[in-house]
Amino acid sequence: MDLIDGFFAELSGSIRDILPAGPISSLISEGIIPGIGGVVIFIPQIAMLFGFLAILEDTGYMSRVVFLDGSLDATIWTSWQKCCPINLWCSLCDTWGNGR
Numbered sequence: 864m865d866l867i868d869g870f871f872a873e874l875s876g877s878i879r880d881i882l883p884a885g886p887i888s889s890l891i892s893e894g895i896i897p898g899i900g901g902v903v904i905f906i907p908q909i910a911m912l913f914g915f916l917a918i919l920e921d922t923g924y925m926s927r928v929v930f931l932d933g934s935l936d937a938t939i940w941t942s943w944q945k946c947c948p949i950n951l952w953c954s955l956c957d958t959w960g961n962g963r
Contacts (some may be wrong), residue, residue, distance in 0.1 A: 864907065864908075867903055867904050867907075868900065868904055871896055872900075874900075875893070875896045876892075878891055
């Protein structure tokens with residue numbers, strides 16, 4: 864992550880040196896480029912998270928957890944889909960489907 868942060872800091876400094884001083888230069892070098900860098904710096908973390916979740920799904924562990932969670936939720940009148948951490952659309956589909 865330091866490599867990505869350093870790259871965007873260097874890019875911001877280079878843009879600041881190339882463009883003439885002014886509000887547009889400041890917007891680009893101190894706003895847009897560091898903002899993009901702040902988002903891009905999380906991509907490796909998100910990739911590792913999804914990789915780990917993919918391993919859990921491929922081994923069959925997540926299906927067992929969802930099955931157990933579904934039986935527990937059925938006792939308190941909720942849908943197992945609301946607790947499924949993999950499918951982000953589950954709660955939306957459940958809410959739209961049940962008209963709540």
